[in-house]
Amino acid sequence: MATIVESSEVSTLLDELTRMTGREDPYPRYRRLREISPIVRADDGALVITRHADCLAVSRDSRLGHIPSHMLDFVSPGWPDHPALKQLFTSILALNPPDHTRLRRLVNSSFTARRVQALGPRIAAMVDELLDRMSGEVDFVEAFAFPLPATVIGELLGIPEPDRAQFQGLVRDWTQVLETHAPEALAVADPAAVTIREYLAALVAERRRQPADDLISALVAAEEDGDKLTEDELLTMAGLLFIAGFETTTNLLANSVVALLHHPAQLALLREDPGLAPAATEELLRYDTPAQLLVRVAWDDVEVAGVPVSGGERIVAYLGAGNRDPERFAEPDRLELARADNAPLSFGGGIHYCLGAPLARLEAQIALPALVKRFPKLDFAGVPGRRDSLAIRGYTNLPIVAA
Template sequence: MPEIVQSLEAHQLLNELTTTAGREDPYSRYARLREISPIVRAPDGALVVTTYADCGTVLRDARFRKLPPDLLAFVGVATWRDHPALRQLFTSMLMLDPPDHTRLRRLVSSAFTPRRVEALRPAIERMVDELLADLDGEHDFVASFAFPLPVNVIGELLGVPAADRPRFQLLVRDWTQILEVLTPEVLSRADPAAATIRDYLADLLDERRRHPADDLLSALVQAQAADDRLTDDEVVANAALLFAAGFETTTNLLANGLAALLEHPDQARLLAERPDLARSGVEELLRFDSPVQLSPRIVAEPIELAGVTVAPGERVVAYLGAGNHDPARFAQPDQLQLDRADNAPLSFGGGIHYCLGAPLARLEAQIALPALLRRFPKLAPAGPARRRESLSLKGFTTLPVLAA
């Protein structure tokens, strides 16, 4: 029977992924990891899987559970409840298993059905047109388009006032750094950011209790009134999750997608000329450079993974970006092919934790990217781009472009 590999080269590759060079090009390192073994033990003891099939198993099999917060003790965070950033994360449905996950997800799932999302198409098209009208000349695509579009879409859906939305970009970025390597320095930025988000949303939810509106925040307040199991912490934490996730990953999808298209001008022309490729094209951009690269779990029952029996208590990390480039699943995985058939990227997760906002993120990208390329057929880079200092959430802080 195969064994779990623990090698110096695998450790070096995993360490490289935390460097600037590794974040710029994780995919060649994923490929080498997969060649060494489909399952390797990381320096911190976690098991890393890199094939499409094994990542899918980790995402969908109920024997893999979300990491309990008590595990944070292994990185020296024994008092996680005292940290607003951690408390907010681990109170949200993102980090919960059934039955709490089921209860909380049910409250908001109706807002993200394909039919409800499709009804937002005219509003999204108007927002895209307005943003494109101001994009002539040299711009940072992240600041001018990739952030404003999704933050305004999710802001409208939730009921966050337009004037307040811009301030959350840096707040959410600081908060979500806890999804990377957790250090005192990261927490020193994440905690005040999470506390600011919490206080703002708590005040806004109080306002919705006094003056309900036709938005998701009002729906959360009404659900709390009808369900005494829904605590104030849960309402605020899940409002924060919905707002942050509603723009953070979509911002990265738009910026990663445009960067890939600028590197492949033939594919950019194809998307501009063929509107019918919007759906398959966005799936391919999600696969090619996924906004979410990692998904950690803990094993609850013995399970075979990559031909190895994995014991309860083991931490496992599914490298979704690696699975999306697995040649056993995708022919020529390192080529961008917007008309790729039978494409099912792992980028939105899977199983009960499949991303609630996936239909909305897809729709925004399907509308925005073809419109951008049609409006500016000579769109080009205007200077060096800057990647985020993170791997779990992969994206750009700046992406200078010349729109002409």
């Protein structure tokens, strides 16, 4: 049986991933970690895995889960006093069965595949409207990658159009807690969480008085065997759906455009064959995924990546590394839109598989072919601004020539 590797090189590589210089292109560091060992130990005690098979197994293993509620005070002392952490730790992002199972069942009854697929024609119309407004040098994030998913999830939830723009900065502030619980991050994230929750509380109250054909109204009415969402659960769920509904897709769209511009032959292939969009979306998710990692805790003594792991130990699965594993993907550092047998890790797996995955895929499948077809001279207009985050990988701005 193998052993967990600890070394100064491992510490250096993992430390580099906490810095902007390492986050700009983490993939060489992932590759080196994978070469050293399937599983290594970080300085904080967490176990880090980088192989595709191991990441997939961890995402599906019922013996692993999120940090149990009774351990949260050891991880983040005083977390209930921080609105951003309370929003995170009481959401399905951080809950375990049976609480997770119950909430997932209730939201699934409202956030259905049919409701998502019905958005297809409206998404196509939104894409055309946004492309019509783009000309010359524009910031792709501001002009397209943010407003498209924000409009889609806003319409799905029932958030009025004039209110949506304010949420880009608020969500970016809140999602800092996915990376760190440091005081300086909480000082930014907590006010954002309060503002988002207060807005949603007013909207939920309005929908209780006057239901509409939207997801907020459906969540208010959701019931399964006499069980309903409490007010706290409803607000937390609505906030999570809104945050996840555009944050991941904004980054997927921006990451995809950068990847395509760096691979002009692949961009031309998509332009010539829009039917390639479903396969292209999977490859772009694999090549530079917005969600780079997931964290689990071992409930009991188990085996992970071929080594014994004690109960209570944290496992960090680098999904971005698994998506570049040569044991799973031939020439993994090459973008190949028509890649066969492509199953990226980007939306996780098992009971925690991303609720919004079908919506994010649908938006990308419609948007990317339309974008490259509309602008045959699409190109960079400047240096993109990389978001200073590893857990969520994306861009703060992306200057392009829309021509």
